[in-house]
Amino acid sequence: MALLEIKNLGISFGGLRAVDNFSITIEKGQLYGLIGPNGAGKTTMFNLLTGVYKPSAGTILLDGDNITGKKTKDINNAGIARTFQNIRLFKELTVLDNVKTGLHNRYSYSTLTGILRLPKYYKVEKEMDEKAIELLKVFDLDKEKDLLASNLPYGKQRKLEIARALATGPKLLLLDEPAAGMNPNETTELMDTIRFVRDNFEMTILLIEHDMKLVSGICEKLTVLNFGQVLIQGNTADVLNDPEVIKAYLGE
Numbered sequence: 191m192a193l194l195e196i197k198n199l200g201i202s203f204g205g206l207r208a209v210d211n212f213s214i215t216i217e218k219g220q221l222y223g224l225i226g227p228n229g230a231g232k233t234t235m236f237n238l239l240t241g242v243y244k245p246s247a248g249t250i251l252l253d254g255d256n257i258t259g260k261k262t263k264d265i266n267n268a269g270i271a272r273t274f275q276n277i278r279l280f281k282e283l284t285v286l287d288n289v290k291t292g293l294h295n296r297y298s299y300s301t302l303t304g305i306l307r308l309p310k311y312y313k314v315e316k317e318m319d320e321k322a323i324e325l326l327k328v329f330d331l332d333k334e335k336d337l338l339a340s341n342l343p344y345g346k347q348r349k350l351e352i353a354r355a356l357a358t359g360p361k362l363l364l365l366d367e368p369a370a371g372m373n374p375n376e377t378t379e380l381m382d383t384i385r386f387v388r389d390n391f392e393m394t395i396l397l398i399e400h401d402m403k404l405v406s407g408i409c410e411k412l413t414v415l416n417f418g419q420v421l422i423q424g425n426t427a428d429v430l431n432d433p434e435v436i437k438a439y440l441g442e
């Protein structure tokens with residue numbers, strides 16, 4: 191069974207059909223890219239997938255469960271986590287606490303336990319600290335755990351955002367333009383990080399990206415969106431060599 195199966199998804203804003211009749215199938219463990227020109231509907235797709243917008247047509251199945259039209263929090267609990275085009279960390283929290291915010295749907299104590307600092311509070315907080323540090327080690331960020339997120343260099347903020355998304359325990363990770371604003375060295379390192387996440391967490395990853403080096407370097411399959419519709423989908427090399435794609439997108 192596919193991990194993600196989207197059929198005939200659509201949404202309009204006023205008269206604009208931002209996503210139209212969109213279908214995609216993503217297998218477990220796949221590294222999948224969603225590309226297309228500016229305004230093609232890529233971020234809108236992520237917003238539909240994560241419950242920010244409700245689709246006006248179509249269905250979304252995650253691991254066989256119908257999550258169409260559910261709320262963002264429920265979709266996150268069902269197993270979809272994302273990062274954003276513009277990094278959205280809690281800049282005034284430490285690196286450690288940013289990861290812990292991601293863990294809160296998996297570790298919990300009652301408000302009263304928190305206020306009264308009952309034994310369970312300390313036990314759960316300790317477990318969360320340990321889990322968060324484990325994740326930070328994976329991303330080589332554990333030495334910076336007490337720094338404010340805003341004091342990390344840009345490339346590390348991106349890594350921290352991915353670590354926080356993984357802390358929610360997703361089945362599917364969505365990355366919205368992860369290489370945006372990165373220099374070539376940072377992009378190369380990011381490609382290693384994304385591959386590492388897929389291999390070590392057995393993660394399924396769908397990413398939006400304009401950086402063709404990253405797309406051709408790590409994505410196994412691609413879907414090209416153009417004016418809200420699927421132009422072509424298939425293996426990365428085939429898609430990137432397709433004359434329609436070169437005309438509509440790469441040849442711009």
Ligand SMILES: Nc1ncnc2c1ncn2[C@@H]1O[C@H](COP(=O)(O)OP(=O)(O)OP(=O)(O)O)[C@@H](O)[C@H]1O
Nearest residue numbers: 203204206208226227228229230231232233234235
């Ligand atoms: N909330 C909204 N209200 C009205 N129009 C919107 C809204 N969100 C997106 N759009 C429009 O839908 C279309 C698709 O936008 P979207 O941001 O999904 O494109 P994109 O492919 O992610 O572009 P980019 O690569 O520039 O990020 C655009 O024409 C955009 O202006």
